[in-house]
Amino acid sequence: MNQPMQNSLNRDPVSGVVTQGQGKAASFTQIDWVQRGFLELTGITPWPGTLNLRLPDPADRDTLMTRPGVVDLEGQDGACAAKLLPVTVTAGSTRCYPASIVVPMVSDYGVDQLELISPLNLRDALGVQDGAVVEVSAADSLEIDAAIFDLDGTLVDSLEAYYQVAKFAAASHDREVTRDFVRGTLDANNHSFWELVFTDDLPNRDDLIADVKLTARERWPEIQNQYLTDLPGVSSMMRTLHGRGIKLGIVTAGSGSTIQPLVTDGVNELFDAIVTKSDVNAPKPDPQGLNLALEQLNVSADRAVYVGDSRVDIRTARAANVRGIAVLSGAGTDQTLGIEGPVRMLRSVADFLRLL
């Protein structure tokens, strides 16, 4: 699916032709400090290897690498330094994907060569082979009037609380759930969590599910008290954004009870729109909640971003024609989020300022 909204952010797509690389990048991208550097500077943990492009116009690379978003990855342990530039990549009419140009600081690096790192296997994601044309656009600074956030996994760390309550309720019926299972269902925003736990064809299945939901609900306040925590740097980032005149909103599929860490910090008062499940009759990825927040903030879709930690958040943003930004502080992974085509990826909301 094409995303004109997201592509229109970028003024200068550069075309390159897919080629085979020299195979040097795969090992480089898997070095620990390189992975940490990429994650911190670009929000991307690289897939092994890079997508190699040959630029018909070699001047294009220098033009791209004068953009304000260029950052330096310092060399260590005998490996060279590199310049990085967050970009989005498209091929034909497919969705655009988040990536980063990497230009190693070595003297014999081909002038017409452009290498891209991404959380995804870009050849597969774009559906391209050698000789295909790929378009690369610098991910420029966001000009926004409002930043709207998902709550769980984005502004607060509630993953462990959800796991603990699910584990407790499941155990009351001799079932087990794993952290990965809970995380995966939160990433997909699956509304039938217990239906996925009780897949057996039991005569009293509906009663069992109703009972286990009640057990979880009764236990929730205590578990939330014990396991719900803030995410480092989020409160101070909200104060900074508010101080810059950016309107703040929250759109959550939950009841909103997990906002507590923000209340403790007094940061909840900075949000002019807080939309919870009781405010809408269609859950995410339906855009109803996000549209309501835009209305309450009196901001148009093209002047806002929606930031979330799950696949469904990026789909919700797309449905509302709002630019989606993925954060890796919650349920989603580089791969599950990257494939949804967010305009940018961040390690956490604490890194948000880098986008402005």
Ligand SMILES: [Mg+2]
């Ligand atoms: Mg979430």
